[in-house]
Amino acid sequence: xxxxPLLEVRDLSKRFxxxxxxxxxSWVIQGLSFAVSDGEFLTIIGPSGxxxxxxxxMLAQIDTASGGEVRFQSEAAPIDDPKGLNxxxxxxxxYVTQEDNLLPWRTTxxxxxxxxxxxxxxxDETRERAQMLIRAVGLAGFExxxxxxxxxxxxxxxxxxxxxxxxxxxxLMDEPFGALxxxxxxxxxxDLLRLWSLGRKTIIFVTHDIAExxxxxxxxxxxxxxxxxxxxxxxxxxPRPRDIAGxxxxxxxxxxxxxxxxxxx
Amino acid sequence: xxxWEEAQSGQARARQARLGTSLRARxxxxxxxxxxLAIWQGLSFAFGTYWVGSPWGVATRFFGGILNGEIPRHASYTLLxxxxxxxxxxxxxxxxxxxxxxxxxxxxxxxxxxVGGYGAPKLALAPLFILWFGIGIESxxxxxxxxxxxxxxxxxxxxxxxxxxxxxxxxxVMGAQEHDVARHIVFPGAVxxxxxxxxxxxxxxxxxxxxxxxxxxxxxLGYLIQLSAMNFDTTGVxxxxxxxxxxxxxxxxxxxxxxxxxxxxxxxxxxxLQAGS
Amino acid sequence: xxxxxxxxxxxxxxxxxxRQYAVTAGRIGLVALLLGAWKLGxxxxxxxxxxxxxxxxxxxVADTLSGSLLHHIYVTLRLxxxxxxxxxxxxxxxxxxxxxxxxLTIAVEPYxxxxxxxPKYALVPLFILWFGIDDAPxxWLVGLLVFYPVFIAVFAGIRNVxxxxxxxxxxxGASEAAISREVIxxxxxxxxxxxLKIALPRAVSAAIIGxxxxxxxxxxxxIESSRNNFDTTGVxxxxxxxTAxxxxxxxxxxxxxRRLNAWRPTDRHMGL
Numbered sequence: 001x002x003x004x005p006l007l008e009v010r011d012l013s014k015r016f017x018x019x020x021x022x023x024x025x026s027w028v029i030q031g032l033s034f035a036v037s038d039g040e041f042l043t044i045i046g047p048s049g050x051x052x053x054x055x056x057x058m059l060a061q062i063d064t065a066s067g068g069e070v071r072f073q074s075e076a077a078p079i080d081d082p083k084g085l086n087x088x089x090x091x092x093x094x095y096v097t098q099e100d101n102l103l104p105w106r107t108t109x110x111x112x113x114x115x116x117x118x119x120x121x122x123x124d125e126t127r128e129r130a131q132m133l134i135r136a137v138g139l140a141g142f143e144x145x146x147x148x149x150x151x152x153x154x155x156x157x158x159x160x161x162x163x164x165x166x167x168x169x170x171x172l173m174d175e176p177f178g179a180l181x182x183x184x185x186x187x188x189x190x191d192l193l194r195l196w197s198l199g200r201k202t203i204i205f206v207t208h209d210i211a212e213x214x215x216x217x218x219x220x221x222x223x224x225x226x227x228x229x230x231x232x233x234x235x236x237x238x239p240r241p242r243d244i245a246g247x248x249x250x251x252x253x254x255x256x257x258x259x260x261x262x263x264x265x
Numbered sequence: 266x267x268x269w270e271e272a273q274s275g276q277a278r279a280r281q282a283r284l285g286t287s288l289r290a291r292x293x294x295x296x297x298x299x300x301x302l303a304i305w306q307g308l309s310f311a312f313g314t315y316w317v318g319s320p321w322g323v324a325t326r327f328f329g330g331i332l333n334g335e336i337p338r339h340a341s342y343t344l345l346x347x348x349x350x351x352x353x354x355x356x357x358x359x360x361x362x363x364x365x366x367x368x369x370x371x372x373x374x375x376x377x378x379x380v381g382g383y384g385a386p387k388l389a390l391a392p393l394f395i396l397w398f399g400i401g402i403e404s405x406x407x408x409x410x411x412x413x414x415x416x417x418x419x420x421x422x423x424x425x426x427x428x429x430x431x432x433x434x435x436x437x438v439m440g441a442q443e444h445d446v447a448r449h450i451v452f453p454g455a456v457x458x459x460x461x462x463x464x465x466x467x468x469x470x471x472x473x474x475x476x477x478x479x480x481x482x483x484x485x486l487g488y489l490i491q492l493s494a495m496n497f498d499t500t501g502v503x504x505x506x507x508x509x510x511x512x513x514x515x516x517x518x519x520x521x522x523x524x525x526x527x528x529x530x531x532x533x534x535x536x537x538l539q540a541g542s
Numbered sequence: 543x544x545x546x547x548x549x550x551x552x553x554x555x556x557x558x559x560x561r562q563y564a565v566t567a568g569r570i571g572l573v574a575l576l577l578g579a580w581k582l583g584x585x586x587x588x589x590x591x592x593x594x595x596x597x598x599x600x601x602x603v604a605d606t607l608s609g610s611l612l613h614h615i616y617v618t619l620r621l622x623x624x625x626x627x628x629x630x631x632x633x634x635x636x637x638x639x640x641x642x643x644x645x646l647t648i649a650v651e652p653y654x655x656x657x658x659x660x661p662k663y664a665l666v667p668l669f670i671l672w673f674g675i676d677d678a679p680x681x682w683l684v685g686l687l688v689f690y691p692v693f694i695a696v697f698a699g700i701r702n703v704x705x706x707x708x709x710x711x712x713x714x715g716a717s718e719a720a721i722s723r724e725v726i727x728x729x730x731x732x733x734x735x736x737x738l739k740i741a742l743p744r745a746v747s748a749a750i751i752g753x754x755x756x757x758x759x760x761x762x763x764x765i766e767s768s769r770n771n772f773d774t775t776g777v778x779x780x781x782x783x784x785t786a787x788x789x790x791x792x793x794x795x796x797x798x799x800r801r802l803n804a805w806r807p808t809d810r811h812m813g814l
Contacts (some may be wrong), residue, residue: 062434088438101435105453105530114449115439148532166439293649301653316672370561374568384792385785386747388663389762392754392769393777397591472661479666480754480766487664494667502668506660513659 004074005035006202007059007170012068013227014054028054030227032068036170039200043213045264046223052206053098055228056172059204060095062087072170091119094168096176100159102147108158109134109143115166126165133161137191153184160188164195173205177212189215189244197241210260214238215247220256222263232263318500327504336489336508343485344512346402346474350409355466358417359459362425366451372422383415388476395481405477405485412473413466420462424455457528464524467516475509486512593778601779615787617760618749621677625684626745632685633692634734637700638722658694662686663751670756680752687748688741695737699730735802739795743788750784761787 012032028051036042046052057063058079059070065079072092078084088095102111112130116122134140137157147155156176163171177185193216196203207213213220217236224231237252247253302320309319318326330336365372391408398404432450441449478487486509493501577595584592605611640647662683669679703726711721753762761784768776 060438062438087434088440091440093438095435095438097431097435099431101431103432103450103453104532105456114436118436118439118441118445118449146530148530163439290648293645294652297649297653370564370568373561373565374572377569378572381789384743384789386743386750386788388747389750389765389781389784391751392765393781396769396774396777468659468661472663475661476663476751479663490664490667494671497671499668499671502671506664506668509664510660513661514656517659 006038006040006073007036007204008071008074009034009059010069010071012055012058012070013066014051014058014063015066027066027227029229031229032223034221034230034233036202036204038169038202041196041203041205041216041218043205043207043217043220044223045207045210045213045220045260046228047225047264048208051226051228052208052223053174055223056095056174056204056206060087060093060172061085061089062095088168091115091166092169094163094166094171096160096163096171096173098174098176098178100147100155102155102158102162104147107144107146108139108150108154111147111158112162112165115162119166121166130161130165133165133195136195137161137188153180153188156180157188157191160192167199168201170202170204173203175207176205178207178209185212186244192216193240193242193244210257210264211248213260214253214256215242215244220260222260232260234260314500315497316499318503322500323503323507326500327507330504330508336504339484339486339489339505340508340512342402343471343474343478343487343509346405346477346485347409347470347512349402350406350474351413351466351470353406354410354413354470355417355463358414358462359421361418362422363447363452363455366425366447379415379418383419387412387415388473391477391480395477400481400483405474405482408477409470409473412469416466416469417459417462420465421455421459424458425451427458428454457531460524460528464520467520468513471509471513471516590772590774593775597775598778598782601775602783605779611783614759614761614764615783618746618753618762618784618787621680621749621752621760622684622742622745624677625681625749626688626742628681629685629688629741629745630692630738633689633737634696636693637697638726640697641700641722641726642718654693658690662690663748666752666755675756677757679756680749683752684745684748688745691737691741691744692734695733696730699733700726702733703729735799739799742795743792746788746791 010033012029013027014029015027032055044052044055054063058065061077061079062085063079064082064085067080070077070079072089077089078086103114106114109130112134113122113127116126116130134143137160139154139157139161142150142154147158150158156179160176177188180188189212205213205216214236219236220234221230222232222234223229234256236256238247238250238256305317305320309317309322314322327336362372365375387408390411391404394404394407398407428451432454433446436446436450474485475487475490478485479491482488482491486505489505490502490509493499493505580592580595584594586592602611640650665686666679666683669682673679673682707725707729708721711725716724749760750762750765753760754766757763758767761780765777765780765784768774768780
């Protein structure tokens with residue numbers, strides 16, 4: 001018997017209130033349902049403006065939903081009342097946003113240590129982990145640099161390991177590699193998979209790049225245009241460990257790509 | 266006020282990069298200095314040192330005054346007024362927006378009063394403070410404090426308002442509590458703004474001290490200016506003015522040094538946030 | 543819209559309304575509190591240190607009726623206006639002049655920047671010495687205090703003008719004067735107006751403080767001479783009127799500015 005899903009989304013809906021107050025604005029997300037198992041790497045694809053970020057914001061509990069529910073470990077999260085929001089669900093859900101959101105007044109190392117400090121978990125062991133992650137993504141030597149001294153790619157990496165350092169069971173990622181050049185992106189995808197394979201966290205990775213979704217994910221969901229719901233679900237048969245650089249030459253790639261592409265309208 | 270800051274930051278740095286160290290520019294500037302001194306000497310010659318103290322006379326009197334301790338004595342008095350008033354005014358002014366951060370209603374209630382206080386001529390209160398506190402140091406400190414307060418308050422308020430909500434959200438997702446957010450996100454983010462306020466308020470603090478001394482005092486550089494003027498001693502006036510200006514420059518220099526250290530993390534003004542590297 | 547949303551919307555709207563009431567009530571309350579504190583302070587401190595608010599009111603009325611208050615206000619405003627005009631004219635003219643002489647500009651610039659550091663008020667005794675005890679020293683003071691912000695704003699504004707616009711104008715054959723007028727002046731207009739908003743109240747303040755130091759007319763003189771005569775009510779009266787005057791000017795400027803710039807997307811974050 002299959003274990004209950006770690007994260008479950010049922011009939012999720014979201015509509016933004018307009019300033020006027022009473023006029024109904026259009027639904028961004030409506031009737032969205034899916035589930036994620038523990039240790040799964042799920043990728044979500046959707047066209048621009050399909051509410052991908054909105055969805056992640058709701059999952060991360062920084063935004064309310066207009067309807068439906070989100071269940072984490074079979075417990076419903078309170079997402080209808082702004083007052084009841086619990087961002088990050090008590091550090092169970094990590095969120096790597098599109099902007100790096102590094103604190104400009106902290107060095108790289110200080111930024112990476114920030115969540116540990118805030119969670120009162122800062123000790124030798126966690127510091128060592130932070131250092132290890134910094135080395136793992138190639139930021140060694142830049143620990144004492146300020147964000148404005150780092151390149152875009154480096155800031156992205158810092159932002160990534162900042163979430164990885166405190167080891168949340170679920171990690172949301174919002175097009176983290178979107179703004180980077182192809183080479184850096186490939187490198188970071190590689191780094192991500194490597195780090196993920198060490199800990200097998202549950203990852204929900206949003207992207208607009210089909211090739212990236214196939215390269216990284218165990219399963220790919222396709223979002224429809226607004227009002228967005230799940231247009232399709234594609235299991236990814238390509239075995240791990242994966243070769244990112246050569247993913248496109250894999251025999252299963254083309255068919256998967258085509259079927260996903262057909263649904264992304 | 267905003268225009269002076271703008272003139273200083275982006276444009277000045279770009280300009281400096283373009284032509285600051287050009288040899289010809291430096292030579293021109295030196296030439297202008299010589300011309301200015303020549304004009305000064307010429308005026309002194311034409312009108313007589315009674316009306317315009319000569320550059321040499323002023324220089325000798327200035328250094329003489331420093332050596333015999335007269336200038337340092339008066340300067341330290343003025344400086345004390347300026348610094349004490351600055352601290353008394355700036356610290357509550359910076360703290361208030363923080364304290365009221367969670368009480369927006371109180372901030373809203375106070376706003377018109379504070380805007381009025383900011384717009385009102387604080388220096389016009391000088392006679393009142395002299396009436397209340399006498400011609401001693403307290404009246405000057407009070408004047409400086411109230412002038413500095415309003416400047417720094419609005420700068421600090423801008424700093425609090427400039428809070429990037431996304432950074433706060435990010436921190437909350439990572440488990441930050443309210444006081445973590447205040448200490449690690451709100452405060453550091455507001456520091457550059459507070460600093461701008463301090464930088465603007467600094468010359469006002471010295472100017473306020475001097476003005477109060479001009480009106481009524483028995484010590485200080487403003488008093489020295491007034492005394493020399495009343496004795497028809499233009500050289501003395503120039504000397505005291507030079508000393509005052511030196512203090513302002515020193516203050517500027519200190520502010521710059523502190524800013525460079527404190528705000529090392531700031532991207533330079535021409536920074537393009539979108540560019541990678 | 544779900545019932546949850548409707549309920550939230552309703553709660554939000556009524557909360558906003560209550561907040562408006564609370565803020566206005568709070569402000570009125572604060573005014574009453576301050577006036578009460580003033581009265582109490584006056585009673586405790588005695589007539590030497592604090593003037594009773596009602597007596598201040600009486601004095602204002604009496605002086606207005608006798609015409610002396612209006613005379614003093616007129617003198618101060620006239621001083622401010624003339625000084626403002628002079629300072630403004632120089633502050634606008636000089637940058638345009640310097641524009642034609644770039645080498646001179648570079649050579650002179652550090653000295654101009656340095657002169658900003660000289661506290662202008664400290665120059666008043668010197669001006670009195672040089673120019674006498676009439677309006678002249680005060681006009682110099684006001685003029686200088688207006689000159690600097692205007693000069694800096696226009697100077698920076700000219701620097702900030704898009705070079706491509708100037709190049710374009712030259713290409714279509716515009717004369718230097720026409721370029722100055724059309725392209726440059728319009729580009730720097732917002733900076734200039736912002737500087738005016740600062741400079742005008744400053745001009746009035748400067749006039750008042752100048753009158754502390756020299757002269758026998760004007761609001762500043764009224765305040766200082768009251769102090770010298772231990773006429774605390776007079777001091778309070780003068781300060782109240784001076785403050786009111788400057789605040790009225792400030793408010794008027796804000797209104798005018800808003801009207802003139804109604805079509806612009808205002809940048810509220812200009813802060814100060």
